[in-house]
Amino acid sequence: MKTLLMKTVVLLLxxxxxxxxxxxxxxxxxASATEINKAPEGLKLMKQNxxxxxxxxxxxxxxxxxxxxxxxxxxYLMQYNSKEDFVNAIVAYSSDPKAENALMIGAVNKFNPMxxxxxxxxxxxxxxxxxxxxxxxxxxxxxxxxxxxxxNGQGMGNGNKKAN
Numbered sequence: 001m002k003t004l005l006m007k008t009v010v011l012l013l014x015x016x017x018x019x020x021x022x023x024x025x026x027x028x029x030x031a032s033a034t035e036i037n038k039a040p041e042g043l044k045l046m047k048q049n050x051x052x053x054x055x056x057x058x059x060x061x062x063x064x065x066x067x068x069x070x071x072x073x074x075x076y077l078m079q080y081n082s083k084e085d086f087v088n089a090i091v092a093y094s095s096d097p098k099a100e101n102a103l104m105i106g107a108v109n110k111f112n113p114m115x116x117x118x119x120x121x122x123x124x125x126x127x128x129x130x131x132x133x134x135x136x137x138x139x140x141x142x143x144x145x146x147x148x149x150x151x152n153g154q155g156m157g158n159g160n161k162k163a164n
Contacts, residue, residue: 042130045123053114056137061145066114067107070138071146073131075104083132090128094119 046069053066067075072090080086093101097116102108 040130040134042126042128043134046127046130049117049119049123050127056139058139058141060141064111064139066111067104068139068142069131070136070142071107072104073136074146074150077132079103083129086132087125087128090131091121091124094124094128095121 050069054069054072055064055066056068056070058064058068076086076089080089089103093103094114094117097114099108099113102113
């Protein structure tokens with residue numbers, strides 16, 4: 001009888017422990033999902049559509065396949081003072097990325113124009129607005145690279161054309 005009682009107690013402890021772990025995991029998963037849902041739509045769209053090429057997780061400038069979004073923001077802010085002009089310029093280039101329309105000539109020379117994507121204009125506006133309005137995550141190496149190569153804030157001098 002004692003053995004049966006002990007086995008029952010042990011089984012109850014095991015099951016209650018498993019249930020507690022499952023509940024904790026479920027609570028953690030729900031919290032993560034809630035945080036993702038709270039993120040601004042422009043940020044979510046940028047992560048889904050831009051970070052595959054404009055990565056913030058690269059270990060060095062030599063690993064990148066496109067300039068990080070912080071570099072895009074810095075360059076476009078040098079050319080466009082208003083949010084409306086900034087957003088329109090990002091949308092225009094992203095909708096029809098041709099070398100002759102590029103503001104970031106050095107990046108185009110290194111990486112070529114970005115491939116044509118099938119973005120919705122409204123999504124591009126949300127992404128560009130988010131970039132303009134918020135601090136953008138940068139790769140760890142970016143600040144040193146920027147200071148070494150663009151310390152005067154003017155880039156390499158290859159893309160300082162005026163917007164039409």
